[in-house]
Amino acid sequence: MNNAFDIYTIIFLALAVFIFFRLRSVLGTKTGSEQDPFRPRDGRDAGPGPNGPGPQGPGEVIPMPQRDQAPVPMPLEPAAPRFGNLAAPGSPVARGLEAIIARDPAFDPAGFVGGAKAAYEMIVLAFASGDRKTLRDLLAKDVFDGFEQAIKDRETRGDMVETRFVGIEHAELTDAQLRGDQAQLTLKFVSQLITATRDKAGVVVDGSPDRVADVTDVWTFARNVTDRDPNWRLIATEAGS
16 A cells, blocks of 8 residues: 555656646746736836836836916006007097097097198198188188188288298197087197298298298197088187297
């Protein structure tokens, strides 16, 4: 019996050794670099380790992907005044312009000032030359009557006016009002003229044919906002200081 036992024991031991080596050859051995089955290495959890790319070491912070940060809003520039440099916000002139625009949305203050400057030059030159037709188109009736009387008096004396318009240095909108249906705008003109008045003998009796004179005028223009006629007419004049 002892010999049989020893023979069977040896056989079983040989089988066990054989099976062990077969399993080792099929499954391999664990070397310590195997991947954690619950942390697949797909690159998302990898980061720079102590010696270069690779998993982070113990206690190291793994940088998380950051969400795109919202752009920092740039400070807004203050809005330009509605009427530019024609009228300060909240001023009486600005309020008058707003009242006129409320009744006549097509009204353009800047365009008006440009037109008024052109009309100023035309009126000055038309008065000097006695051009009644041009004056009649640009002046209210009572203002035209005053200009025409001055021209008649000059013609009666035999005086002649020579005027050269140098230019407008400044045109300032000083008042804006809406009176009923009538819009009224007042401008202060600072201009330069070369003007001389000669008597019938040709002698200079006023001004100078060579000297540039600074002239300041305050003129008021008006227009009925319900009228289809877009033209403004001069309704008042005065010498400025």
